[in-house]
Amino acid sequence: MEYSRTVRAAAVQISPVLFSREGTTEKVLQAIAQAAQAGAQLVVFPETFVPYYPYFSFVQPPVLMGKEHMRLYEEAVLVPGPVTDAVSRAARSYGIVVVLGVNERDGGSLYNTQLVFDADGTLLLKRRKITPTYHERMVWGQGDGAGLTVLETAVGRLGALACWEHYNPLARYALMAQHEQIHCAQFPGSMVGQLFAEQMEVTIRHHALEAGCFVVNATGWLSPEQIAQITPDEKLQKVLMGGCYTAIISPEGVPLCPPITEGEGMAIADLDFSLITKRKRMMDSVGHYARPDLLRLHLNASAWSVMQDNHGAASALPDLLSAEAGSFTTNHRIHEQTAVDYGASVSGSEAG
Incomplete structure (x- = not known):
């Protein structure tokens, strides 16, 4: 791992083109170009940005949201497919790492999916949110432990989580144990008001x-006109305002540029990797500050499938990840085909 480099990162706060996969994808491609023109080597987009976050599920009861749910199915992203092909070409053309949130369709199910493209256009990771939150459970299926992985990319060791996955300390620790240098966080934005923005700030700074890593956090944003499109009820419109905090945070918990809390924009900052060592010299949660004799993380890092034949019986055995003081041993594999490898998620913790 290299700790003597500087990487320029961009976090995009942006509104989707509601009800249009093609329109929102075009905005993604334009933003990638703008980030690259600003010298960014990494660009991060909001949670499930393509085609749009399912705000309808937050303001409609399940019995009434069938029409909007079906429309989301029609506009959802296939992986691989035209959207991933277009983003891959843009990443390769500009030599930029792209982290994009999408609503992924796999057969009859939708998933909250994070895609990581390397600077050569390679789709390195497709991970699914391990547990959709509250209203989201009526929209998305669950992910598995195969997505809790840190990647070697052109900008360093990179990990990603979506929204309230950050309130699962074991999921965060799984990435910490793999020595992530840049953490990419994604939230929907335009929800719950100022309280959500304040909670988000606390979460990513913590x-x-x-x-002891950089956090690049991107949130979405809805215009007043878009909010009215989602619901005509003025009382419900109020819960689709605020809740935006697009920012880039240093390993010392310090914002590296002014956060964006309203409207569209792009937060850009230079990440000096020497700050990682500066922070971890004092407190390394997975190194000299760990106590594996007392506390350890056990992770089922397998991708699971609902079907396998007898010849594949051995592949059903879980891969185990053990994060111990200063060491990280695993036979974890990156599964690029998690679209068909659906199943169990984090299995919990154990005392050592």
């Missing part, structure tokens, strides 16, 4: 401090 992870930066605890992990």
